[in-house]
Amino acid sequence: MSTAPTRPADALREGDRPAESRPGAAARTVGGVAGWVDDRTGAAKPVGYLMKKVFPDHWSFMLGEIAMYSMIVCLLTGAFLTFWFVPSAGHTIYDGSYVPLRGVSMSEAYASTLNISFDIKGGLIIRQIHHWSALMFIVALVVHMFRVFFTGAFRKPREINWAIGSVLALLAIIEGFAGYSLPDDLLSGTGIRAMQGFVQTAPVIGTYLVYAIFGGPFPGEMIIPRLYSAHILLIPALLVGLFTAHIGLVFLQKHTQYPGPGRTEKNVVGFPVMPVYAAKAGGFFFIVFGILSLIAAVVQINPIWAYGPYDPSAVTAGSQPDWYMGFADGALRLLPGWLEFEIFGYTLSMNIFPGALLLLPLVYVVLGVYPFLERWVTGDNREHHLLQRPRNSPVRTGIGMAAITAYSVLLFASGNDIMAIKLGMSINDLTWFFRIGFFVLPPLAFWVTKRICLSLQRRDRDTVLHGRETGTIVRTPDGRFFERHDTELTPDQWILVQHEPVAPLELEPAVDENGVARPAARKDRLRARLSRFYFADAVNPVTPAELAAAHYHGEEHEAIEPSETSASGGAAPIESAEAGRH
Amino acid sequence: MNALAARRRHPAAIAILIILGLFLTGAVYAALAPKPADATTRALPAQSVEEGKALFRANCSTCHGLNAEGRATGTGDQIAGPPLAGVGAAAVDFQVGTGRMPLPRPDVQAPANNEIKFTQEEIDSMGAYIASLAPGPGVPSEEAVDPTKGDAARGGELFRVNCAMCHNFAGAGGALTRGKYAPPIEGVSGRHIYEAMVTGPQSMPVFNDANLTPESKRDIIAFLYTIDEAESPGGMTLGSLGPVSEGLFAWVFGLGLLVASAVWIGAKSA
CATH class of the missing domain: 1.10.760.10 (Cytochrome c-like domain)
Structure with missing residues (x-):
């Protein structure tokens, strides 16, 4: 349009004046209110900064959002539940509308949960949304963690945020366990009683801890009010606080992005919060809420009325914790009984302690420490804002898969009785399978994953150097056949060569040039060994020189080396096939 | 035939072929499977x-x-x-x-x-x-197993104390050692429940009239009938197996739905 006057029809528009774009009445009102607020708070600058913040777009970046929204749904529904829940172990006789429990004596906590389920309008659906959201919160959080781990998003400068995330994950499962224990039904009461036993197995301080937590040698009347304070006040406050820091750091450090044309360590390619992400993320919240509500509306969860009130003398088959505590329960089921022994007259319950008590913080400490370990091994002190493809870090991907495998073995072991009846197998055989599997399967998973990553990397190299097989067979004038390979690198194939080459750290000599032993040599040896473990068989991306060589070879082959073609005899067709790869 | 041949590379072709194959195999099996021999003589007169x-x-x-x-x-x-x-x-x-x-x-x-x-x-x-x-427990009378005469709430308490540790809170069954199991007791007749309690079949202990009076047994039967007949107020029960099936559902269907919607909304251009 700018060079328009060449067209005769444009003469018709000569007198036109563009319409003045004046803000409408509504926009002026909004502007007025915003101005009023800005005059008093100075909010325009920071809000404008946030609104213009650019975020890269990818579905896997929304996994954390799913976790966040599930947590918000938990907070909303939880607030509703607190209106009616009575956190008390006081005795009462049930007289509500659920007939099979009428006249049964129970705690007020259990009676009020029955009341929420059967006599409060919408109570049951809210309870089910609350519980399903809690399960999905931790599922989404774990999957979000997988994404961050396998793409190397935890590297500098985001190690602190990874550590915060690990603490959030641990807090989330403690929060979940506290909630699971509140209704005082048979299952949650069994859970509390089990927890009391686990705490008791802590060497030396176990009994003191039990008295501190439960206010006595048994889970008495104190534990439900205490868990309630933790569940609705203490842990949510910590969760929300740490979560704010978590997401604040994302804003501060900018979001990572997948590699792609035009994306560098110094920019973020995506869309601004306003209007694109505000709409997308806002809409996504309602999608998540909708899906959680749908699940809660059609699928029953934790039917406390069916479990009945807690009674220390009763227990039900299939007593399991919610899934996120399953790995600790599974570890407990796998630990052999002979690990309990006495020393100086004190019993050490090593058949319980490592699995049921120690494992829980251990998993999350190992998790939180990993970025620092990797940084030490790789010696990589640069900032990283571009994500890695999992295949381009084969050892890390292998470690991740090994960890997931070990965790899964424990998780599945906690369902060994359900598997035994549903699959018609012996629970003893299953237990042995998991016991052996815990040691055998993770290294196997590591090895298989690493091999797959390396082969994928080699395939990437091959695609870059020799192109894609087109399936077109070409016959040359002198009667030879070759398959045409397509070596044009399309922009999306740029991803095959964008990553950085890696190599193991070189070991500095143990003595310097003057023959003086370096004190750091021992640590360096360990570091070099770990570095070799990570990078010894690294497959590095194709360099421009390699690419040029491959192409040069391809185009000019016949002209440069005619004698070799004829001399190599039987190899000739292969050589010419190379020649045709363009 | 030509139209059929043209569609042989349709994405659904394999699925349809597999379904057809399974259906054919099933039909042929149903037609050819050996019928159990029926050697018992029917219609015996009075018991003796x-x-x-x-x-x-x-x-x-x-x-x-x-x-x-x-x-x-x-x-x-x-x-x-x-x-x-x-x-x-x-x-x-x-x-x-x-x-x-x-x-x-x-x-x-x-x-x-x-x-x-x-x-x-x-x-x-x-x-x-x-x-x-030799003398032994006899078949209970109709009255002894009549669920309408029992107290379901009391039966529930007795069930949770005596039975749930093996048979699960909802009578969905549970695992015992070395492949043995406590079977599900959903839909079992009151008479058979009563007989199981007095005779202790397989791994089950005997609950004689001293540990569970006949009235208590009838209460338990009443409880089991009540939970059999009750609609589950919260929706699908996922087998009444507790948190394991709930966790599996969350991972497979919950995560599946949420990730699918994330992919969907991520694919929407801005």
């Missing part, structure tokens, strides 16, 4: 010890011995069938009436079987024969 003895000798004595004295296996190291003197007519009614006996093959445990091999008269005859060997 003599007829029961004849039936027992024809159908049970291979394992339990000609006079129900019990037998060892061929190698002599294991019991083929236990002695039956004193187990009472209730045990016969339970074991044969739920299809557990005759046992099709040696196994860790006799599974319940919907194919009952004998008529009720024949079962009663065999019960009369076994009861004639």
